[in-house]
Amino acid sequence: MKTSGTTYDLRLFPKNDRVRFNDSVINGKGSMPAWGNKLTVEEVNNIYEYVIH
Template identity: 40%
Template sequence: MKRILAIVLVAIALFAVPFTRPAFAGNAAKGATVFNANCAACHMGGKNLVNAAKSLSKADLEKYGMNSVEAITTQVKNGKGAMPAFGAKLTAEQIDDVAAYVLEKSEGGWK
């Protein structure tokens, strides 16, 4: 009985894994479009017009623990402080794309 249960669990795991989203699934090129339409008003050029100390520079992202897709995705989805939540406005894919774009641009100094 334990062997059958183990086989069933392995089969489920093998079947489910290909359908999970990868942790870094964002498309930075698509993210640029979403960023320009939704984020650039406050974050043009990687700046932060509301709180200048919390820009989208690589150093600030690292300083505030926002230097991962997961952290940026959570921030964009749920908002925080003066930043509004975009979880109801953008799809999960769009949010992943924005996160990829922000990380890519921060690596290049927003040039």
């Protein structure tokens, strides 16, 4: 797996799983903190669009 450190490589994230993406980003997952109090749903959706393209 290509990675620049200890963080998850988003290039490997499944491109058809917006629900999981939003849930993981808003609520946190494993060692990643939750971003829901910092990002709006619209911002998370925009990041998702960027990541899958």
